[in-house]
Amino acid sequence: MRREIPTAIAFFVGIICIIQFFIPHRPFGTLVDVFSDWFGIVAAFAIWLGALNLLKVSLERSLSKKKTHDRWYGLVVAASFFLIFIIGMFMSGGDQFQVPGSRFDYLYVNIYTPLSSTMFALLAFFVASASYRAFRARSWEATLLLIAAFFVMLGRAPVGDQLTGFMPEGYRLSEVANWIMTYPQVAGQRAIMIGIALGVASASLRLILGLERSYLGGE
Amino acid sequence: MWMDHPGWVLFGTWVAALFTLGIATFLYKDNPVYKFCEAVFVGISAGYWFVSYFWQTLLPKLGYPFYAGVKTVFVGPAEWGWLVLLIPGTLGMMMLLRLVPKAGWIARWPLAFIVGYTAGLRLITFLQSNAMTQLQNSVQPVVRYNESGQFLGWESFNILLVTVGTFAGLFYFFFSQEHKGVFGRVARVGTWFLMITFGAAFGYTVMGRMSLLIGRLDFLLADWLHLIR
Amino acid sequence: MAENPTEMKPGLFDRLMRIDRRVIFIFISVALIVPLFFNISQRIQVSPEVQMLNDAMNKVPDGGLVLFAMDYDPPSAPELQPMAVAAFKVALAKKFKMVIIGLWPQGPMQANMAFETATHDPRFKDVKLTYGVDYVNLGFQSGNEAVIQKMGSDIPTTFPRDYAGTPVDQLPLMKGIKNLGNFDFMVNISAGYPGTREWVQFGADRFGLKMVSGSTAVQTTEMSPYVGKQLLGLMGGMRGAAEFEQVSGYPGRAIKFMVGQSVAHVIVIVFIVIGNIAYFATRKRKGA
Numbered sequence: 083m084r085r086e087i088p089t090a091i092a093f094f095v096g097i098i099c100i101i102q103f104f105i106p107h108r109p110f111g112t113l114v115d116v117f118s119d120w121f122g123i124v125a126a127f128a129i130w131l132g133a134l135n136l137l138k139v140s141l142e143r144s145l146s147k148k149k150t151h152d153r154w155y156g157l158v159v160a161a162s163f164f165l166i167f168i169i170g171m172f173m174s175g176g177d178q179f180q181v182p183g184s185r186f187d188y189l190y191v192n193i194y195t196p197l198s199s200t201m202f203a204l205l206a207f208f209v210a211s212a213s214y215r216a217f218r219a220r221s222w223e224a225t226l227l228l229i230a231a232f233f234v235m236l237g238r239a240p241v242g243d244q245l246t247g248f249m250p251e252g253y254r255l256s257e258v259a260n261w262i263m264t265y266p267q268v269a270g271q272r273a274i275m276i277g278i279a280l281g282v283a284s285a286s287l288r289l290i291l292g293l294e295r296s297y298l299g300g301e
Numbered sequence: 302m303w304m305d306h307p308g309w310v311l312f313g314t315w316v317a318a319l320f321t322l323g324i325a326t327f328l329y330k331d332n333p334v335y336k337f338c339e340a341v342f343v344g345i346s347a348g349y350w351f352v353s354y355f356w357q358t359l360l361p362k363l364g365y366p367f368y369a370g371v372k373t374v375f376v377g378p379a380e381w382g383w384l385v386l387l388i389p390g391t392l393g394m395m396m397l398l399r400l401v402p403k404a405g406w407i408a409r410w411p412l413a414f415i416v417g418y419t420a421g422l423r424l425i426t427f428l429q430s431n432a433m434t435q436l437q438n439s440v441q442p443v444v445r446y447n448e449s450g451q452f453l454g455w456e457s458f459n460i461l462l463v464t465v466g467t468f469a470g471l472f473y474f475f476f477s478q479e480h481k482g483v484f485g486r487v488a489r490v491g492t493w494f495l496m497i498t499f500g501a502a503f504g505y506t507v508m509g510r511m512s513l514l515i516g517r518l519d520f521l522l523a524d525w526l527h528l529i530r
Numbered sequence: 531m532a533e534n535p536t537e538m539k540p541g542l543f544d545r546l547m548r549i550d551r552r553v554i555f556i557f558i559s560v561a562l563i564v565p566l567f568f569n570i571s572q573r574i575q576v577s578p579e580v581q582m583l584n585d586a587m588n589k590v591p592d593g594g595l596v597l598f599a600m601d602y603d604p605p606s607a608p609e610l611q612p613m614a615v616a617a618f619k620v621a622l623a624k625k626f627k628m629v630i631i632g633l634w635p636q637g638p639m640q641a642n643m644a645f646e647t648a649t650h651d652p653r654f655k656d657v658k659l660t661y662g663v664d665y666v667n668l669g670f671q672s673g674n675e676a677v678i679q680k681m682g683s684d685i686p687t688t689f690p691r692d693y694a695g696t697p698v699d700q701l702p703l704m705k706g707i708k709n710l711g712n713f714d715f716m717v718n719i720s721a722g723y724p725g726t727r728e729w730v731q732f733g734a735d736r737f738g739l740k741m742v743s744g745s746t747a748v749q750t751t752e753m754s755p756y757v758g759k760q761l762l763g764l765m766g767g768m769r770g771a772a773e774f775e776q777v778s779g780y781p782g783r784a785i786k787f788m789v790g791q792s793v794a795h796v797i798v799i800v801f802i803v804i805g806n807i808a809y810f811a812t813r814k815r816k817g818a
Contacts, residue, residue: 092414099417103425115683118418121673123363128396130351166352192317197341219806263751269467275431279428290420328552357669434735505748508795514558522563
């Protein structure tokens with residue numbers, strides 16, 4: 083029962099979703115509309131699960147008997163969670179919590195935004211460092227990759243056209259970059275896209291038919 | 302509005318700047334200041350998502366209609382359509398049972414619903430938008446003429462390039478046959494196109510990452526230090 | 531400890547191969563900080579995809595109903611916020627009726643900021659907008675592509691309330707809107723999943739939505755095969771934003787930041803070249 087019912091649910095829901103592409107009327111279209119709403123609700127609970135699990139792990143870590151610095155960081159995670167939770171749930175005007183000027187918005191602008199933005203901004207340094215260390219023209223294929231990257235990087239910045247301003251129109255770096263992006267790049271990308279699409283389709287079919295059940299875990 | 306008060310604006314900007322610099326200290330090496338900022342980020346992010354999903358999805362789509370439905374039973378005229386909301390509500394609660402080790406298996410039901418729904422929708426949309434339409438776009442008349450009947454060599458070449466590149470690339474992804482002989486040579490040409498694609502993607506990735514850093518530097522220099530406008 | 535006389539003294543290339551990553555970090559920082567102090571105007575060549583996007587937006591009749599799907603968060607804002615601001619300015623100039631939504635929780639909040647920036651442009655100081663009549667922000671809904679699928683048949687039940695908790699039936703603009711088929715056009719600003727791919731698959735291909743996209747640089751190459759019938763235009767990364775600012779006639783932050791972008795790209799290329807020279811020189815020596 084622990085595996086059969088979930089497999090049946092996946093099969094039933096999946097088949098209905100497929101049929102409604104061909105028969106978008108009642109009952110299939112209506113059923114998928116209902117499923118779409120349910121999907122949003124269940125997905126919201128899944129997000130809650132993630133957040134609550136993080137809280138659980140952090141609190142367990144901060145209350146553990148091992149005297150490591152990690153305890154304090156666990157406490158900081160939990161305290162930060164409760165800070166935005168209390169402000170968002172009880173101190174920001176209910177469902178007007180994200181209106182500009184609310185306390186929740188203040189936290190969003192001054193804490194969430196700088197932390198998340200800087201975390202991702204650091205990648206700029208690591209991209210540069212990795213380019214220096216790992217980007218080698220070891221083979222014909224790697225050289226091709228390097229050449230395409232050079233043209234796109236120079237052509238997609240104004241400096242490219244400044245360097246090749248003396249060239250006739252159509253041969254400047256921005257135009258070469260446009261050509262790479264529109265033709266050979268699109269060709270390669272389409273091959274990848276079609277390959278992935280066929281993979282997704284076959285994986286979806288396996289999931290719906292119950293041939294692939296690894297998502298149910300062990301036991 | 303209270304947060305428009307210059308004192309709160311200044312305080313907020315300083316908090317944002319200090320958190321920005323705190324995360325940036327990682328560039329030197331991993332350190333307690335970075336770890337503290339990272340922990341704040343993790344906690345704040347989780348709390349942000351928790352609160353957002355409560356007010357924007359769970360309450361308007363589950364809480365309010367459920368409450369309104371139950372109210373009709375007591376106040377009348379009674380309506381029973383709200384009972385159907387018990388299904389997603391129950392599935393959601395079953396999902397949360399994953400937090401209880403012994404009852405974790407119950408979460409398979411909502412998980413199966415999510416997997417079935419996603420697989421059903423993606424099966425057709427990926428085939429339609431990412432396979433069929435892309436094949437259709439790649440198989441175009443190769444020989445092109447303009448309105449006065451003049452042969453357009455460069456345009457024809459470009460269209461041929463896309464067609465050849467797409468199919469050669471697909472040959473490379475065909476793993477059930479060994480890449481030898483003519484097949485292998487075509488697959489090799491496919492890798493050249495894939496390399497150009499990866500090169501362009503790399504160029505764009507550099508652009509993207511640098512943009513994000515420029516954004517943070519602009520915040521520090523303009524909003525915090527007022528050194529630039 | 532005595533020096534081993536047989537050991538080769540490290541040359542310039544060996545030292546270059548072992549350069550500390552923090553030295554590279556300092557170069558990158560300086561390369562990006564210095565240009566921010568200069569206001570240099572640079573010529574920006576508009577790419578065909580951005581030209582297509584601008585043409586498509588201009589073809590929408592004045593006063594048309596346009597959907598703005600803002601699917602991004604603060605980390606992507608340096609590239610995407612200028613696109614959103616410029617798109618809102620075009621919408622204000624063409625008096626579009628705007629419906630804003632987000633498949634990312636942060637999207638509608640970013641949209642509010644972009645909208646405020648756009649309305650503060652002196653060129654729109656005489657434009658009087660009423661919330662609920664000229665524009666609405668329906669906020670975020672959970673469900674990724676499920677939200678688009680449901681919007682194809684019924685928007686009011688997909689978004690029962692706007693971002694401030696007002697029921698949609700109290701918003702005059704929403705009175706005549708039933709599903710995606712009611713929109714003349716759509717602008718999607720996307721930083722990943724869910725985003726442009728899902729809007730193309732469901733919005734454009736399934737429900738016939740005419741749409742354009744502003745993408746982060748990282749996913750631009752993945753979206754490029756859609757340009758044409760599925761996507762009527764695409765702006766990729768900060769360069770795409772700068773091109774759109776230029777072609778639409780509303781220069782903003784993206785154009786300003788392109789100077790730094792130029793220097794950064796050159797620095798990365800120089801690093802790759804030096805890295806390769808050092809690699810091949812040391813390899814040759816080791817091989818000798």
